[in-house]
Amino acid sequence: MSVRLRDDFILDSPILPASGTFGYGDELIDIVNLDYYGGLITKTITLEEREGNPPERIFETKCGMLNSIGLANIGLKRFLKEKSEFLKNLRIKKIINIAGNTEDEYLRIVEDLDKYNWIDGYEINVSCPNVDKGGIQFGKDCITLSNLISKVRKLTKKLLIVKLSPNVDDIVSIARVCNDNGADAITLINTVYGCAIDIYKKKPVINRVIAGYSGPAIKPIAIANVIRVKSEVNIPIIGVGGIFSSEDAIEFILAGASAIQIGTAHFNNPLIAEEIYNFIVEYCRKNGILNIADLVGAALK
Numbered sequence: 241m242s243v244r245l246r247d248d249f250i251l252d253s254p255i256l257p258a259s260g261t262f263g264y265g266d267e268l269i270d271i272v273n274l275d276y277y278g279g280l281i282t283k284t285i286t287l288e289e290r291e292g293n294p295p296e297r298i299f300e301t302k303c304g305m306l307n308s309i310g311l312a313n314i315g316l317k318r319f320l321k322e323k324s325e326f327l328k329n330l331r332i333k334k335i336i337n338i339a340g341n342t343e344d345e346y347l348r349i350v351e352d353l354d355k356y357n358w359i360d361g362y363e364i365n366v367s368c369p370n371v372d373k374g375g376i377q378f379g380k381d382c383i384t385l386s387n388l389i390s391k392v393r394k395l396t397k398k399l400l401i402v403k404l405s406p407n408v409d410d411i412v413s414i415a416r417v418c419n420d421n422g423a424d425a426i427t428l429i430n431t432v433y434g435c436a437i438d439i440y441k442k443k444p445v446i447n448r449v450i451a452g453y454s455g456p457a458i459k460p461i462a463i464a465n466v467i468r469v470k471s472e473v474n475i476p477i478i479g480v481g482g483i484f485s486s487e488d489a490i491e492f493i494l495a496g497a498s499a500i501q502i503g504t505a506h507f508n509n510p511l512i513a514e515e516i517y518n519f520i521v522e523y524c525r526k527n528g529i530l531n532i533a534d535l536v537g538a539a540l541k
């Protein structure tokens with residue numbers, strides 16, 4: 241069930257973990273069979289270690305989850321020291337999700353990581369809604385983004401994915417900037433702005449008030465974004481947002497996603513990739529589909 245993201249880049253499965261919902265992979269290795277994933281996307285790495293935002297920073301709602309983790313992570317140095325050994329021995333592709341406070345930080349991280357042959361690609365996070373610096377500010381302005389992506393492109397020949405936010409005025413223009421400045425693929429979408437209020441304390445439940453909303457409620461928003469962007473760019477789209485079942489995954493592919501990511505659903509069911517993988521195989525068999533690429537965008541043709 242392979243998927244081609246670039247002439248020289250094939251995923252053996254269309255399923256990937258969404259950044260931040262699968263750690264660095266090592267925490268889950270005892271329960272999850274990574275063979276069902278085409279690659280591993282790490283939690284976002286920043287140049288310096290980050291503690292993230294103070295609690296409360298997670299809250300479950302009826303149809304999803306609010307998070308305001310704030311890119312808590314072990315930083316580039318510790319990542320290389322503590323995680324390389326585990327990651328480099330995996331058979332699946334290794335994609336490192338990165339973010340920076342400044343353009344220079346993004347560039348320094350890519351420059352440093354690019355020396356390691358075991359790293360197959362990057363997912364550039366320009367879409368985190370939960371930080372003051374180094375998040376969505378890079379993903380909402382076309383000029384800032386085009387400078388960043390074209391400079392990163394010059395630093396690496398590895399797969400370059402840009403992960404976008406739905407919390408922008410015109411996602412199609414932002415996606416075109418990625419397409420025109422050398423990105424190989426676009427991930428759609430990061431979390432949607434959300435908030436919940438505790439009526440007894442008369443206060444927002446999340447310390448930073450506005451958080452990122454994920455889970456089943458955002459699936460229609462994500463699919464609409466996939467459809468809008470798909471018709472305007474040539475590069476593949478990786479769909480993410482509210483995939484909680486095999487049918488959800490197929491929906492994204494029919495809407496135009498070449499591959500999909502599983503995020504919040506991992507917290508409910510860490511084995512969901514296996515279920516989705518088997519369902520897609522069976523769905524293709526029943527529908528006489530030999531190449532999953534034939535399903536991509538089929539609902540809109």
Ligand SMILES: Cc1cc2nc3c(=O)[nH]c(=O)nc-3n(C[C@H](O)[C@H](O)[C@H](O)COP(=O)(O)O)c2cc1C
Nearest residue numbers: 258259260284307365429430454455481482503504
């Ligand atoms: C707890 C949590 C942490 C996340 N951390 C990151 C992160 O570090 N980097 C990133 O690019 N996206 C992060 N995300 C966003 C997810 O990768 C994904 O884009 C989003 O949750 C939508 O997908 P879902 O509805 O399937 O969860 C995080 C999401 C959650 C719920």
